[in-house]
Amino acid sequence: MEQTFIMIKPDGVQRGLVGEIIGRFEKKGFTLKGLKFITVDQSFAEKHYADLSAKPFFNGLVEYIISGPVVAMVWEGKNVVTTGRKIIGATNPADSAPGTIRGDYAIDIGRNVIHGSDAVESARKEIALWFPEGIAEWRSSLHSWIYE
Ligand code: UDP
Numbered sequence: 820m821e822q823t824f825i826m827i828k829p830d831g832v833q834r835g836l837v838g839e840i841i842g843r844f845e846k847k848g849f850t851l852k853g854l855k856f857i858t859v860d861q862s863f864a865e866k867h868y869a870d871l872s873a874k875p876f877f878n879g880l881v882e883y884i885i886s887g888p889v890v891a892m893v894w895e896g897k898n899v900v901t902t903g904r905k906i907i908g909a910t911n912p913a914d915s916a917p918g919t920i921r922g923d924y925a926i927d928i929g930r931n932v933i934h935g936s937d938a939v940e941s942a943r944k945e946i947a948l949w950f951p952e953g954i955a956e957w958r959s960s961l962h963s964w965i966y967e
């Protein structure tokens with residue numbers, strides 16, 4: 820089953836949005852496979868965002884991600900990468916539809932509350948980076964009530 824890496828960024832933690840965000844993924848029917856509350860350092864954040872290292876906002880982005888604890892998660896389900904990005908909303912909250920996480924809870928692009936993998940392959944890389952110890956093996960007993 821497909822997996823994605825979701826991270827509630829330091830502003831989402833500080834603003835008390837952890838329960839709300841987890842609830843949206845849970846209520847959709849996705850399965851929580853990994854979760855940790857962690858503060859990462861500069862070199863780790865640079866690795867996570869390595870693809871963006873040439874961007875003018877890179878240093879500010881790294882400062883933002885290391886500015887406090889984050890909630891790192893693995894969620895599993897059919898099409899969870901694409902659907903997860905839809906639940907999150909557009910990168911710039913000004914373009915995020917109401918009803919999405921960024922559309923409902925964020926204003927500035929550099930304080931957009933949450934990260935979600937953009938493809939199955941980047942999800943694989945991000946999960947390996949954030950959860951080198953591996954993730955939980957379990958299957959929800961609700962499975963047959965969610966999937967036909
Ligand atoms: N970002 C920013 N300014 C920009 C573009 C992106 O501060 O002009 C930040 C923003 O927090 C975004 C993150 O960099 O979530 C990663 O950018 P990406 O294009 O991968 O967006 P995402 O995949 O998070 O929607």
Ligand code: MG
Nearest residue numbers: 934935936937
């Ligand atoms: Mg991205």
